Amino acid sequence: MRYLILSDIHGNLEGLEAVLADADGQYDEILNCGDAVGYGPDPNAVVAFCRDRCAVSIRGNHDKASAGIGDPEWFNPVAQASIMWTTEKLTQQNLDWVRALPSGPVCVGGFFDLVHGSPADEDEYILDGESAMAAASCATSNLTFFGHTHIQGGWEIVRQSLRPVRNDRFSVERDLGYLVNPGSVGQPRDGDARAGYALYDPEERQVEYRRVSYDVQKTHRKILEAGLPEVLGLRLYRGR
Ligand code: ZN
Numbered sequence: 001m002r003y004l005i006l007s008d009i010h011g012n013l014e015g016l017e018a019v020l021a022d023a024d025g026q027y028d029e030i031l032n033c034g035d036a037v038g039y040g041p042d043p044n045a046v047v048a049f050c051r052d053r054c055a056v057s058i059r060g061n062h063d064k065a066s067a068g069i070g071d072p073e074w075f076n077p078v079a080q081a082s083i084m085w086t087t088e089k090l091t092q093q094n095l096d097w098v099r100a101l102p103s104g105p106v107c108v109g110g111f112f113d114l115v116h117g118s119p120a121d122e123d124e125y126i127l128d129g130e131s132a133m134a135a136a137s138c139a140t141s142n143l144t145f146f147g148h149t150h151i152q153g154g155w156e157i158v159r160q161s162l163r164p165v166r167n168d169r170f171s172v173e174r175d176l177g178y179l180v181n182p183g184s185v186g187q188p189r190d191g192d193a194r195a196g197y198a199l200y201d202p203e204e205r206q207v208e209y210r211r212v213s214y215d216v217q218k219t220h221r222k223i224l225e226a227g228l229p230e231v232l233g234l235r236l237y238r239g240r
Pocket of ligand 1: 008010035062149
């Protein structure tokens with residue numbers, strides 16, 4: 001079984017479609033590490049995709065907030081505005097589906113985990129060595145895919161030390177631990193505006209980080225037409 005691993009799609013249909021075209025034929029199942037909605041102009045289309053096509057989806061902080069779980073006060077004003085807009089736009093069926101999403105960690109196939117933030121806390125960010133080490137100590141399997149930061153990359157954990165794994169492709173060694181962020185499909189924040197995702201082949205023990213360009217202008221235009229804050233379109237050009 002080969003996996004296409006997605007995270008932080010954030011209602012960006014153009015980014016998602018570009019990823020699916022780029023990865024075509026290279027996976028058997030799709031997994032989603034959360035934040036299908038929020039920020040982007042196509043929450044219903046993205047939720048319908050996740051519902052119909054993803055073998056496993058977990059919830060992210062924007063999914064939760066859009067479904068009325070938790071306190072939206074935690075978010076900055078731009079994020080809050082997009083969450084309110086998303087809640088209003090989601091159909092009842094899609095809202096119900098988002099509300100019922102499980103929190104991570106969810107174990108896939110008995111051998112690796114999906115989380116949104118970190119294995120310890122779905123809302124926590126794994127941003128640096130320190131937070132990665134803390135997350136690794138709570139991980140319940142050797143390989144954990146996470147999202148939330150919108151930064152593609154990860155860490156290999158060798159005993160008590162970490163090694164960044166940011167090559168395009170790397171091998172998952174049997175006895176080591178891994179925290180891997182596939183990148184954000186819909187709102188990358190690592191300075192690369194292209195949509196990010198990962199492919200994982202457990203038989204070959206290979207993870208591959210991928211990037212693909214998409215029609216940012218079109219998504220930007222939709223954001224403006226939807227009346228969402230313009231900054232949400234502008235940041236897509238910078239990937240920040
Ligand atoms: Zn996110």
